[in-house]
Amino acid sequence: xxxxxxxxxxxxxxxxxxxxxxxxxxxxxxxxxxxxxxxxxxxxxxxxxxxxxxxxxxxxxxxxxxxxxxxxxxxxxxxxxxxxxxxxxxxxxxxxxxxxxxxxxxxxxxxxxxxxxxxxxxxxxxxxxxxxxxxxxxxxxxxxxxxxxxxxxxxxxxxxxxxxxxxxxxx
Amino acid sequence: xxxxxxxxxxxxxxxxxxxxxxxxxxxxxxxxxxxxxxxxxxxxxxxxxxxxxxxxxxxxxxxxxxxxxxxxxxxxxxxxxxxxxxxxxxxxxxxxxxxxxxxxxxxxxxxxxxxxxxxxxxxxxxxxxxxxxxxxxxxxxxxxxxxxxxxxxxxxxxxxxxxxxxxxxxxxxxxxxxxxxxxxxxxxxxxxxxxxxxxxxxxxxxxxxxxxxxxxxxxxxxxxxxxxxxxxxxxxxxxxxxxxxxxxxxxxxxxxxxxxxxxxxxxxxxxxxxxxxxxxxxxxxxxxxxxxxxxxxxxxxxxxxxxxxxxxxxxxxxxxxxxxxxxxxxxxxxxxxxxxxxxxxxxxxxxxxxxxxxxxxxxxxxxxxxxxxxxxxxxxxxxxxxxxxxxxxxxxxxxxxxxxxxxxxxxxxx
Numbered sequence: 400x401x402x403x404x405x406x407x408x409x410x411x412x413x414x415x416x417x418x419x420x421x422x423x424x425x426x427x428x429x430x431x432x433x434x435x436x437x438x439x440x441x442x443x444x445x446x447x448x449x450x451x452x453x454x455x456x457x458x459x460x461x462x463x464x465x466x467x468x469x470x471x472x473x474x475x476x477x478x479x480x481x482x483x484x485x486x487x488x489x490x491x492x493x494x495x496x497x498x499x500x501x502x503x504x505x506x507x508x509x510x511x512x513x514x515x516x517x518x519x520x521x522x523x524x525x526x527x528x529x530x531x532x533x534x535x536x537x538x539x540x541x542x543x544x545x546x547x548x549x550x551x552x553x554x555x556x557x558x559x560x561x562x563x564x565x566x567x568x569x570x
Numbered sequence: 571x572x573x574x575x576x577x578x579x580x581x582x583x584x585x586x587x588x589x590x591x592x593x594x595x596x597x598x599x600x601x602x603x604x605x606x607x608x609x610x611x612x613x614x615x616x617x618x619x620x621x622x623x624x625x626x627x628x629x630x631x632x633x634x635x636x637x638x639x640x641x642x643x644x645x646x647x648x649x650x651x652x653x654x655x656x657x658x659x660x661x662x663x664x665x666x667x668x669x670x671x672x673x674x675x676x677x678x679x680x681x682x683x684x685x686x687x688x689x690x691x692x693x694x695x696x697x698x699x700x701x702x703x704x705x706x707x708x709x710x711x712x713x714x715x716x717x718x719x720x721x722x723x724x725x726x727x728x729x730x731x732x733x734x735x736x737x738x739x740x741x742x743x744x745x746x747x748x749x750x751x752x753x754x755x756x757x758x759x760x761x762x763x764x765x766x767x768x769x770x771x772x773x774x775x776x777x778x779x780x781x782x783x784x785x786x787x788x789x790x791x792x793x794x795x796x797x798x799x800x801x802x803x804x805x806x807x808x809x810x811x812x813x814x815x816x817x818x819x820x821x822x823x824x825x826x827x828x829x830x831x832x833x834x835x836x837x838x839x840x841x842x843x844x845x846x847x848x849x850x851x852x853x854x855x856x857x858x859x860x861x862x863x864x865x866x867x868x869x870x871x872x873x874x875x876x877x878x879x880x881x882x883x884x885x886x887x888x889x890x891x892x893x894x895x896x897x898x899x900x901x902x903x904x905x906x907x908x909x910x911x912x913x914x915x916x917x918x919x920x921x922x923x924x925x926x927x928x929x930x931x932x933x934x935x936x937x938x939x940x941x942x943x944x945x946x947x948x949x950x951x952x953x954x955x956x957x958x959x960x961x962x963x964x965x966x967x968x969x970x971x972x973x974x975x976x977x978x979x980x981x982x983x984x
Contacts (some may be wrong), residue, residue, distance in 0.1 A: 405675075407600075409608045429687065433734075463851070464701075464796060465675075465676065465678075465797060465851070465853070466850065466851040467702060467796055467797070467851070468850045468851060469850075469851070470662075470701075470847055495955065496625050518802035521954075521955070521975075522954035522955035522975060522976065523955075525904070525924045525929060525955065526926070526927070529904070529924060529926045531853060533902070533904065533926070534902075536852075536854070536871075536873060536904065536906055537853060537906075538848060538850055538851060538852045538853065538873065539851045539853070539855075540850055540851075544765050555848050555850055555873070556847070556849040556850035557849040557850055
């Protein structure tokens with residue numbers, strides 16, 4: 400009788416634990432879905448990005464919340480990513496003085512959560528720009544078409560959607 | 571009985587496994603949280619209202635020789651006054667107006683100007699809730715800063731669109747001119763389903779000291795770059811001149827100039843011919859300073875096929891003809907954000923460079939009104955980022971104002 404009560408208690412406990420666990424997991428997934436993971440950009444991260452992408456053509460897009468044409472390029476990428484999965488794109492926000500929530504809102508609005516996102520830490524704008532390309536003056540949007548051998552081809556200003564899709568979607 | 575023990579054992583095992591799993595999830599979550607916290611503490615943003623933490627600072631001399639500096643923190647404007655040309659400053663004061671979302675970063679920043687009657691004038695852009703919407707705002711003090719008027723919106727279109735990058739000029743008798751980049755024309759075009767490229771330049775004028783506080787709005791140009799600051803000055807005929815980055819043809823971004831001639835409609839003159847084609851944001855406006863003989867001294871930055879870097883040129887006929895543009899600064903050292911001022915026969919130019927680890931403030935001076943320049947000199951450094959440098963003048967001396975976030979505001983006579 401005592402044993403039976405004990406078992407009942409344990410079963411209730413297990414049920415409660417399982418519900419909690421499932422809820423926690425679901426909530427964690429939900430959070431991940433809502434907010435894209437962002438990493439502070441620096442020279443070490445940049446090396447890792449390059450190594451990770453090596454061997455295939457990829458695109459690095461740099462943008463700012465203060466750059467209306469950048470939004471057009473984000474929209475293009477958003478459209479392309481809905482047609483084709485697994486596009487090789489790395490997105491870097493160059494704003495220093497902007498709240499993370501402001502950037503994330505835009506990433507969410509354009510449904511770009513699946514890409515790798517980086518941001519420039521406060522006071523590091525020029526440093527990071529120099530690490531990426533000392534001949535780039537910060538004009539935006541800035542797109543780097545990186546070939547399979549890791550060679551960078553930089554282009555300032557909004558890029559043509561056909562060129563973008565040709566680069567990212569091989570035939 | 572045996573079966574009962576087995577069930578109990580099974581339940582306990584499951585329970586332990588679940589406990590372990592839930593602990594792992596919690597630990598994983600905790601790791602994420604710690605990582606986030608780590609990022610936050612490593613950047614250590616400078617958060618106080620003191621000037622050291624400001625992203626931008628605007629400096630100007632009052633007619634009595636006082637040097638004012640103005641910055642924004644947490645939706646408020648703050649200022650300090652120096653009676654000794656920037657050697658020391660009064661305690662900082664907050665402008666006593668309601669909090670609002672003041673734009674103060676990069677090319678966008680509050681402005682300050684004075685008349686000769688103890689008037690202090692402020693103008694700024696107030697960002698709206700919706701992206702790229704803002705209004706140009708204005709407030710003034712008739713008693714040298716003791717009290718400021720309730721801010722008014724300068725743009726009169728009542729449209730939820732962009733109105734920012736404001737510049738302010740106030741004449742000795744209190745005639746206020748505000749010039750800004752205005753999105754109303756492109757907003758209307760888009761509403762009609764038409765394509766629109768660029769902003770327009772609008773001018774508003776009023777004289778609050780003479781009880782004409784209502785700002786008229788007048789369009790000066792259309793099809794400008796949407797994210798570069800404007801430069802303005804007034805010539806010897808009291809005519810306002812405006813220098814900005816315009817869009818020519820298929821996104822060729824060149825500098826243009828116009829002078830508000832009292833008799834004629836202003837006509838736009840193309841100044842730079844560097845052929846920078848970019849459908850984007852250079853975030854680099856120019857500089858304009860007009861001398862006692864109405865020679866216009868201009869600096870700009872471009873990255874075109876025909877011209878790259880900073881250029882200086884002057885014009886004796888308000889932009890119709892131009893001296894050969896002179897290249898300024900070291901292109902390979904990221905020379906950018908130039909500003910210029912003319913005073914007596916002297917022309918001073920400042921700009922910033924970056925070495926990969928350090929920001930540097932550079933200057934170059936001419937004592938023959940821009941015909942020849944002495945070699946460039948490095949004047950100061952910054953470690954944690956740098957604002958654009960600006961030149962201001964009082965009497966026959968020129969001063970540089972350069973905000974260095976976290977390090978402090980740097981102001982000195984040239």
